[in-house]
Amino acid sequence: MAAFERSGFRGANAWYLNDADNLAFAIEAPNFGRIDIASLFIHARWDTVCDTIHSALADPMREDCTTLAEVTIDAGHMVILEQPAALNGVIDRWLNENRPSGAS
Secondary structure, eight states: OHHHHHHOSTGGGGGGOOHHHHHHHHHHSGGGGOEEEEEEEEEETTOSSSOOSSSSTTHHHHHHEEEEEEEEESOOSOHHHHOHHHHHHHHHHHHHHTOOTTOO
């Protein structure tokens, strides 16, 4: 709590504050920033901070990614801390399944 009193909570939430920059990038990006390569979206089943399972929050990813794989891990918002082995396993499997031909 003392750290937040000194510096506030802005730094911890900075990645959520880029809407204007993201829109400006999309306007300039080819195909309005559509992602045409294999992409992975990891849902956290018990995430109450950013619930992508029971809401429409993941819909933009579904709309903007040509090839989107979605995987759900039994964890809350801090997936990497709560289920590191499961998270690494999902990423490892996805990378192996989506390795470009000829890559080793």
